[in-house]
Amino acid sequence: MAKVRKGSTLRHFIIDHFGLIPFLVFALFPAYFMILTAFKHNSELYDLQAIPFWLREGITLDHFRFLFVKTRFLRWLLNSVMVAVIATGCSFVISVMAAYSLARLRFRGVNFLATAIFVIYLVPPTLLFLPLGRVIYDIGLADNVVSLIITYPTFLIPFSTWLLMGYFRTVPREIEECAMVDGCGRIAALIRVVLPVTVPGLICAILFAFTLSWNEFIYALTFISQTTQKTATVGVAAELVRGDVFHWGEIMAGATTGSLPIVLIYVFFLDYYVAGLTAGSVKG
Amino acid sequence: MAPGDSSPVQSEALAATLRVSYTRRLADYLQQEHILGYLLLLPAFLWLAGLVAYPFGMAISYCLSDIVVGRQQAAKFVGLDNFISLLNNEIFIQTVKNSFTFTVSAVTLKAVFGLLLAVLLNKDLKFKRLIRGCVLLPWVMPVALSALGWKWMYDSLYSVITWTLNRFVLLVGMPPLEINWLGQANLAMASVIVVNTWIGLPFFAITLLAGLQAIPEEMYEAAEVDGATPWDKFFHVTLPMLRPVLAVVILFSTIFTFADFNTVYVLTQGGPMNYTHLFATLANMLAFQILDLGRGAAVSLFMFPLLMLLVFFILRLARREY
Numbered sequence: 001m002a003k004v005r006k007g008s009t010l011r012h013f014i015i016d017h018f019g020l021i022p023f024l025v026f027a028l029f030p031a032y033f034m035i036l037t038a039f040k041h042n043s044e045l046y047d048l049q050a051i052p053f054w055l056r057e058g059i060t061l062d063h064f065r066f067l068f069v070k071t072r073f074l075r076w077l078l079n080s081v082m083v084a085v086i087a088t089g090c091s092f093v094i095s096v097m098a099a100y101s102l103a104r105l106r107f108r109g110v111n112f113l114a115t116a117i118f119v120i121y122l123v124p125p126t127l128l129f130l131p132l133g134r135v136i137y138d139i140g141l142a143d144n145v146v147s148l149i150i151t152y153p154t155f156l157i158p159f160s161t162w163l164l165m166g167y168f169r170t171v172p173r174e175i176e177e178c179a180m181v182d183g184c185g186r187i188a189a190l191i192r193v194v195l196p197v198t199v200p201g202l203i204c205a206i207l208f209a210f211t212l213s214w215n216e217f218i219y220a221l222t223f224i225s226q227t228t229q230k231t232a233t234v235g236v237a238a239e240l241v242r243g244d245v246f247h248w249g250e251i252m253a254g255a256t257t258g259s260l261p262i263v264l265i266y267v268f269f270l271d272y273y274v275a276g277l278t279a280g281s282v283k284g
Numbered sequence: 285m286a287p288g289d290s291s292p293v294q295s296e297a298l299a300a301t302l303r304v305s306y307t308r309r310l311a312d313y314l315q316q317e318h319i320l321g322y323l324l325l326l327p328a329f330l331w332l333a334g335l336v337a338y339p340f341g342m343a344i345s346y347c348l349s350d351i352v353v354g355r356q357q358a359a360k361f362v363g364l365d366n367f368i369s370l371l372n373n374e375i376f377i378q379t380v381k382n383s384f385t386f387t388v389s390a391v392t393l394k395a396v397f398g399l400l401l402a403v404l405l406n407k408d409l410k411f412k413r414l415i416r417g418c419v420l421l422p423w424v425m426p427v428a429l430s431a432l433g434w435k436w437m438y439d440s441l442y443s444v445i446t447w448t449l450n451r452f453v454l455l456v457g458m459p460p461l462e463i464n465w466l467g468q469a470n471l472a473m474a475s476v477i478v479v480n481t482w483i484g485l486p487f488f489a490i491t492l493l494a495g496l497q498a499i500p501e502e503m504y505e506a507a508e509v510d511g512a513t514p515w516d517k518f519f520h521v522t523l524p525m526l527r528p529v530l531a532v533v534i535l536f537s538t539i540f541t542f543a544d545f546n547t548v549y550v551l552t553q554g555g556p557m558n559y560t561h562l563f564a565t566l567a568n569m570l571a572f573q574i575l576d577l578g579r580g581a582a583v584s585l586f587m588f589p590l591l592m593l594l595v596f597f598i599l600r601l602a603r604r605e606y
Contacts, residue, residue, distance in 0.1 A: 016407040020415060023401050026482065027419050033444060034433040045442070052444045098328040107321035115599065117328075120336055122536075122595050124543030126564035127588065130571050130581045131342035132335065154335045157328050186315045215426040217546045222568065233428040237550055241432075248436050255429040266424045270417050273424065277487065278494035 031259075037252035038063055045249055063253035072227055073254060076235035081261075083148045083231060084213035090149075091156035091209050096202070098157070099164035100190055104176075114165065121158035129218050136223050145229045148220055152213050159212065160205040166279050167201025168194060204276035207269055214262050232258040346581035359578070366582040376583065379561045385473060386562060387542045390480040394541075395534055397481070398488025403522075405489060406496045416490070423486035431550035434479045438465035438551070466552050469559035476560050479547050484540075488533055495529035496522065528601065535598045539591055563587045 033052075037045065039059045044050050067073045102114045132151060133142075141147040171194050179189040195202065220234040227239060236254035240247065266273060314320060347366050351359035370376040401419065409415055422430060437444050443465060450460040465475045499522065507517050545564035548554060554561035554569060561569070563583055571580030 012407075013410075016404070016409060019404045020401075020409075023397075023404070024415070024418055027422055027486070030430060030433045030437065030482070031421060031425065033437060034430075037436060048442070052442075052447055094327045094331065097324040101321045101324035105317045105321035105324075107318035110321065113325065118599070118602075119595055120332055122539055122598065123336070123591070124540060124587075126543045126545045126567070127584055127591070128336065128339045128343060129564075130567060130577060130584060131339035131346060134342060134577075135335065135339055151335060153331055157331060161328065185311060186317075186320055211424065215428075217426070217428040217549075218564070218568075221549075222572065233426045237428045237432055246436075246439075248439075248442075251432055252436060255432045258429050259425045262424060262426065263421070266421075267417070270413065270420075273420065274416060274490060277420075277490050 034252050034259075035256050037248055038256045040249065042249055063247075063249035064257070066247075066250050067253050067257070071235075071239065071250075071254075072230075073232075073235060073257070075228055076230050076232045077258070077261075079145050079230060080214055080232040080258075083145060083152065084210050086149045087152035087156060087213045088206060088209040091153040091160055092202075092206055094153065095157050095160035095164055095205065096195070099161045099168055100194065102161065103165040103168035104173075104194075117158050117161050121155075121162050125155055125216075125218055129222055132219070133222050141223075143224055143226045143229055145224065145231070147223045148216070148231065151219050151223070152216060156209045156212060160209055163205050163208065163276060163279065164198075164201055167198045167204075171197055200272065200275065201279075203269070204272050204279070207265065207272055208276050210265070211262055343581045343585055346578050347585050349578050351578045352575055362578070366578050367586075370579060370582055370586070375558050375561070376566065378558050379563060379566045379583070380586075382473065382558075382560060383542060383562050386477060386480070386544075386560075387538060389477045390484065390541050391534060391538050393477065393481045394484045394488045394537055395530070398485050398533075399492055399526075399530070401485065401489040402492035402496055403518075405493050419489055420486045422482050423484070427483055427546040428550055430483070431479055431547050434475075434482070435466070435551050438475055440464045440467060467556055469556060472552055472556055472560050476548055476551055479551060480541060480544060483547065484537055487537065491533050492526065492529060495526045499525045532598060532601050535594050535601070539594050542590065543587060 036053075036055065039061075040055055041057045041060045041062075044055070044057045050056055098117070102110060102117065132154075136142055136147045136151065141150070175193055175197070176189045179193045180186065184192060215233065216231075217233050217237070220231045221238060224230055224234070227235075230239065232254075236251065236258050240251045240254055314323060348361055348363060349359045350362045350365070405412075405416065405419070436442075440462075443463065445465070446461060446463045449463075453459075453461055464471070466472045503521050503525070504517055507521050512520065542562075543564060544562055545568070548560050548562050548565045549568070552560045554565045558566075563586060567580045567583040569580075570576045570583060
């Protein structure tokens with residue numbers, strides 16, 4: 001955006017950028033410090049004389065070695081991947097169907113149902129985690145990672161449906177009607193015409209669902225107590241922090257590795273995250 | 285081929301045509317809008333009815349009973365006793381106070397600094413994409429894990445924050461400070477609020493940035509013609525134009541801040557002396573440490589009226605989107 005500015009352009013350039021520095025330091029420092037701690041020797045980590053901002057004694061992989069050899073961290077990562085992939089997949093298919101129906105079809109109660117989906121989207125998981133845990137127990141899935149696969153869609157479906165409704169509404173009806181005149185049924189028109197033109201929205205829905213599943217904590221914490229069934233977030237936060245002794249090196253190694261997959265995805269798809277964040281919430 | 289031989293083939297072909305036409309007709313029937321509409325919603329409906337609506341009903345029945353983990357069969361109806369006993373409970377009252385302090389402070393911080401950050405991001409920046417990527421990072425990281433990072437930064441002995449403060453303290457010749465960030469009531473609350481703000485700030489900044497970019501440039505030009513100062517422009521153009529977005533974002537954030545669990549659970553578990561307990565962490569403690577499901581569910585449900593009020597306002601604001 002080229003704006004005409006009065007006064008010194010260079011001065012403005014410097015002011016505009018310097019104002020952001022405190023925010024960037026605030027946003028990035030915890031992540032930096034987490035990574036730094038993960039690679040730091042214990043002798044330096046617990047030396048009050050050492051400067052905490054960098055590595056004096058070089059890099060060590062001991063904390064990571066401990067994590068992968070002495071704990072079930074790898075299993076937790078695999079559990080997280082499995083839960084996130086399956087929960088995202090199920091929610092995606094179900095949400096595409098629901099969103100298309102609510103955004104495009106005319107039938108009795110459509111507005112009410114759209115509002116209901118939105119209201120459920122606004123119900124925080126912390127409101128219902130106790131009775132939901134009981135339901136999980138009653139259907140025999142307590143202490144089983146499968147319980148997360150079936151409970152995560154309770155917040156993924158409303159979210160994705162709401163996000164996708166916005167995208168489906170932007171597709172001109174004419175395109176769809178043309179396809180239907182050419183002999184396509186509605187479902188065929190949805191699959192062959194509507195979905196291809198809303199690919200960015202579909203990617204957004206998948207990315208957000210995957211992120212929400214990966215980051216979920218309270219269900220994973222309260223439904224599962226068996227070590228081998230835990231996900232990465234709970235494994236690191238609940239299993240590595242036990243007793244009075246905090247092994248910060250190992251904990252930070254776990255936190256770094258557990259965040260890494262989601263941060264990598266984020267780096268590759270940054271623009272989708274920005275688009276989805278503004279579309280999904282503000283439109284709501 | 286003789287005519288007689290062809291009859292079984294013919295009837296088979298006829299049957300096939302009929303079958304096709306039946307499936308075709310069934311397909312046509314199902315693709316009518318009012319049928320297809322419900323059909324496509326069915327999986328979502330079943331899932332949410334079974335795992336949201338049903339547990340919600342259970343939550344209400346829990347609240348009205350003296351249910352205890354391990355003795356579900358012996359539970360009996362106790363009316364509003366759980367709610368009354370909570371209102372007479374010091375820890376619960378403390379939790380209510382904490383929740384309001386936490387929510388009001390964190391949302392205010394997020395709104396003020398989020399707006400400031402959005403205005404800063406709305407300039408012609410070099411590395412625009414990189415900067416946005418960095419700003420949004422805290423929001424993408426798993427909360428439980430980033431909160432662990434903060435817990436380490438708040439360590440009572442090795443805190444990097446205290447260490448940094450002490451460089452300045454030593455510079456002026458005073459004895460070094462020892463700060464127990466998560467161990468003192470007010471300080472712990474402030475520390476938890478900072479972490480929640482750190483997580484939620486990007487959401488405010490990025491959505492408000494989108495709101496800022498939607499304000500037409502002509503409005504600023506018109507204001508400039510009228511001799512408006514930058515402050516005038518901010519208070520008389522930017523802020524009024526941003527109000528709808530700001531309102532929705534604040535309501536959204538209030539819901540999810542009020543219902544927060546992760547930050548407090550990881551950082552303080554509600555301590556010291558219950559001074560950072562929120563509804564969700566107290567519910568969790570009652571249910572899993574004291575095994576009192578009824579009161580745990582009642583604590584959770586105490587959030588419900590306030591949440592519904594917030595949802596109501598969001599719906600009113602969003603009405604024109606439908």
